[in-house]
Amino acid sequence: MARTATIIGGGVIGGGWAARFLLNGWNVQVFDPDPQAERKINAVLANARLALPALSDVPMPPEGRLTFHDTIGEAVEGSEYVQESVLERIDLKKKVYAQLQQANPGVLIGSSTSGFKASDLQEGSPAPHNIIVAHPFNPVYLLPLSEVSGSPKNQPEVVAKTVQIMKDIGMFPLVLKEEIDAFIGNRFLEAVWREALWMLVDGVATTSEIDDAIRMGFGLRWGQMGLFETYRVAGGEAGMRHFMAQFGPALKWPWTKLMDVPEFNEALVDLVATQSDAQSGAYGIRELERIRDQNLIGFLRALKDRNWGAGKVLRAHDEARAVAFHEATDTGPKSQPLVMSHCQVLPGWIDYNGHMTESRYYFANSESVDAFLRLIGAGMEYVAGGHSYYSAETHIRHLGEAKLGDRLRGELQIISADEKRFRSFVRLMKGDECVATVEQLCLHVDMASGKTSPAAPDVWANLKAIADAHADLPLPEGAGRAVGHKK
């Protein structure tokens, strides 16, 4: 049974929230009086569909249902959670909350506000405890951070419920201990923004040079360790105290012009807009969004490979969903080929033709065989004990084409097996179409001696049971072929 979220305000931020909920299987009910809202949300959603699934290594749940509503009351009906992303006007926000709470008195409301504190937002509400800040970062469907900030009126259960909903849609909820204006992220962004505007106004650097100074240097560090851990490393073997001793005195150097604010006028807007056009005008905004998303996918997948930072959040989200998926999946009777893997063709997997690059077919086979090895008890723990199955040879037939976003299923049949080896035959299926077959001989190896050896008795028993069940299956078409032989 799908859960339901309400989205009030469908701009870049509201649309990003809508996409994150929908792609995680929630139904989403939108209210936005802008006649363009449906078009705008669908544009964000189109980008998100190309991006968020690329971070997942378990199948995505079926997408939720997206509906648009004419009144706030309708939009909040039957909803478990509201995300409010309207303009930064406190009177407007309070009016929205009043209507939400009138129509659905118990509903939990999270605000995307960049600066208002929860206690400001709660003023005058009959149920202030149900209003809290959940502040995201653009693009909401890719960046995991949600700053969760409540007032003393929010009971711990309300904070905990907000945290859990954020986790359920794959986010990283960071609960603030104290209420402060602008939370943590925007305090930094404001500091940097002021400094950057001064450099422009003083003619020291252009927007393009400033961006390069960030993305060629410390920007790369911050995406994976942040500020303090980076400096801890910079301190070297002597650690954080040494770093502080070296860098502390710099606090007194008058480098910065930070509190002195440049005048915000037409000339400043012109300066920034003109330089920004020169820097990025060759790309449309939608194109820049897709470039940004692809870059972020690359960063996030790199962190996921390494189980670090935002990559840890992705892994935890996968694990939570994998349990649900496996509970819902029946691998079928053993006398049928076993469905051993599911994958989706990711942006990094395609070649210049737009097709899945050929080595990825082998990769998809490896995923299937690895899952089979886990099934018979020869997974990571078995390898840690000094034994493993090594691939000896492999034959691949390319029969069709997989493209970006296609979902592939690996169906594995055992052709033959004994104590020291097995021959597997994997059909890579796109729906009912077989896009490739992979036949493989795997040898059981004692890793210390590097020689083949009999598998452990329980592993062999598991393997033999499946091989026996598969013995009645017909030999697959294409098995036993050599390259270039006639059919």
Add this chain to the structure above:
Amino acid sequence: MARTATIIGGGVIGGGWAARFLLNGWNVQVFDPDPQAERKINAVLANARLALPALSDVPMPPEGRLTFHDTIGEAVEGSEYVQESVLERIDLKKKVYAQLQQANPGVLIGSSTSGFKASDLQEGSPAPHNIIVAHPFNPVYLLPLSEVSGSPKNQPEVVAKTVQIMKDIGMFPLVLKEEIDAFIGNRFLEAVWREALWMLVDGVATTSEIDDAIRMGFGLRWGQMGLFETYRVAGGEAGMRHFMAQFGPALKWPWTKLMDVPEFNEALVDLVATQSDAQSGAYGIRELERIRDQNLIGFLRALKDRNWGAGKVLRAHDEARAVAFHEATDTGPKSQPLVMSHCQVLPGWIDYNGHMTESRYYFANSESVDAFLRLIGAGMEYVAGGHSYYSAETHIRHLGEAKLGDRLRGELQIISADEKRFRSFVRLMKGDECVATVEQLCLHVDMASGKTSPAAPDVWANLKAIADAHADLPLPEGAGRAVGHKK
């Protein structure tokens, strides 16, 4: 003939510079009176050897020679460029420059200073025009940014020479138009550092929470687009002017405490160090460095795949070195198998056993066959014209093991060919050892109809010439095999 650089000061920064020069084939002459200098530089170099080559897709040049010297005069002998990375004391720096210029009057000196202007550093020098700022970011061997900042005394030729040396070692030189304290990067870092210390002192957030606020959110954005381009995208279809109109007024909101500096005392150092221990103390500094390097490799390779930001710098550096490499490489007479590819086993290519993951053997074959297709005139332009060779089937024998850092060479032999197809046999060689063979049938396809078709006459002529030359070669051992057949 290898070029020579001098490194004065062998800490984390000096060691990073030494590694970058050495791995790019320069000889490096070090002066550092610290008796631990040799050990420290070798530790940085060991990390760099695992990291920098992982960014390269062309073979690295032979590593330069590293020598340590007892005097500044000896260290600068025969050197083309000096990188000075001593403590931030202007008197010390000036003393070093005097000795360098006495021993090697014409040498170009770049300073790693974080804050002094070139005109400060040049005071009192007999050759001020040869002293300039080249300010890097840690880890120097991975992050491309070098802020190049001169005074009016540095002639354009000196700036141009510094820029060229930075490019020669794969960096991104950012030339500052105006001399300012702390250049661009450190102005931002100081602003953020002050704000972060206030949050700690005020008890609003811990070091760990602050780092998460950065690396789960805007830190990921900054590594690929920086500040202004990110905001341009956030402005949506209305662009930068719209963003300024929305965000401009926030300049007047009193969120920040930036100019008000927290007192630097023992209590502050304790607070930071204690929280940092709680956050990161489970890892040693060397371990954190390796984690950081692996993360940065992931980010940088993602950007390189997408030819964006720092990834563009890597590609340009590859291209410059590929030309030199191909000029020095002889592919041999055509009656021998053709050496079609070189690759190095990258960190992302290995499995949990530490071996190259099996699908990467197929990938290495694809690199060889793609290079062969370019050789016969069937590269990207040919594909753009609507024709391509598609892989039909592939047989792989795993004969040995490739591990992290191993260099592999793809030697390609044509077994048979006609107008519509060819059979290739690639030996993947690690030195003299054949770690895998890949036999493949490729079909020439008219992409519009999706059917096989004869190759263009010039492509077929090129292919036939090689196939004829290879006809006299013996059929390779293992060609024509099916999976599991006896020898």
